[in-house]
Amino acid sequence: MDLVINQTVTVVEEIEHPTSLVITQTPKPSVIEMGVAGPQGPPGRDASGGGGILIVAVEDLPAFAVVTIGGHRADSGNTAHIRRVAGIISAAIANGFSGEAVALGEITNPAWNWTPGSILFLNGQTLSTLPPSTGFSQAIAVAKTSDTLFIDLSDPVLL
Numbered sequence: 001m002d003l004v005i006n007q008t009v010t011v012v013e014e015i016e017h018p019t020s021l022v023i024t025q026t027p028k029p030s031v032i033e034m035g036v037a038g039p040q041g042p043p044g045r046d047a048s049g050g051g052g053i054l055i056v057a058v059e060d061l062p063a064f065a066v067v068t069i070g071g072h073r074a075d076s077g078n079t080a081h082i083r084r085v086a087g088i089i090s091a092a093i094a095n096g097f098s099g100e101a102v103a104l105g106e107i108t109n110p111a112w113n114w115t116p117g118s119i120l121f122l123n124g125q126t127l128s129t130l131p132p133s134t135g136f137s138q139a140i141a142v143a144k145t146s147d148t149l150f151i152d153l154s155d156p157v158l159l
Contacts, residue, residue, distance in 0.1 A: 055093065057098070059071070065088070069085075079158065082158060087101035089102075113147070
């Protein structure tokens with residue numbers, strides 16, 4: 001693709017005599033060539049979850065738990081966890097070890113049996129279709145199917 005730039009400059013100068021001089025200058029068009037696309041890069045990692053956050057566990061964390069960025073099991077009754085929920089882990093993480101929490105995207109657990117379309121909240125330390133009544137309320141995911149959630153953390157609300 002070529003891009004052509006055309007510019008016209010008009011200069012008017014007053015001289016001592018009652019006549020004026022008009023100079024019009026039209027530069028040659030400049031052609032700027034757009035760069036050519038480089039080769040295809042290597043494929044990214046297979047991340048059906050979409051957005052993952054590395055978590056270093058400070059306690060034993062069970063698979064499919066909602067966790068904080070500090071490596072704790074998230075608890076809606078603990079206001080110190082507000083604005084610190086990182087997502088859901090798909091595998092257990094032992095104290096002192098690291099794993100990935102899915103913060104945006106899908107996660108599947110064959111043991112779940114949610115109603116598709118249900119909004120899931122962090123209620124205490126578990127997922128529930130009912131929001132908590134104390135601490136803070138935060139929607140964590142929407143059930144896409146009975147065993148698959150689409151995680152998209154909402155802003156928490158202090159209760």
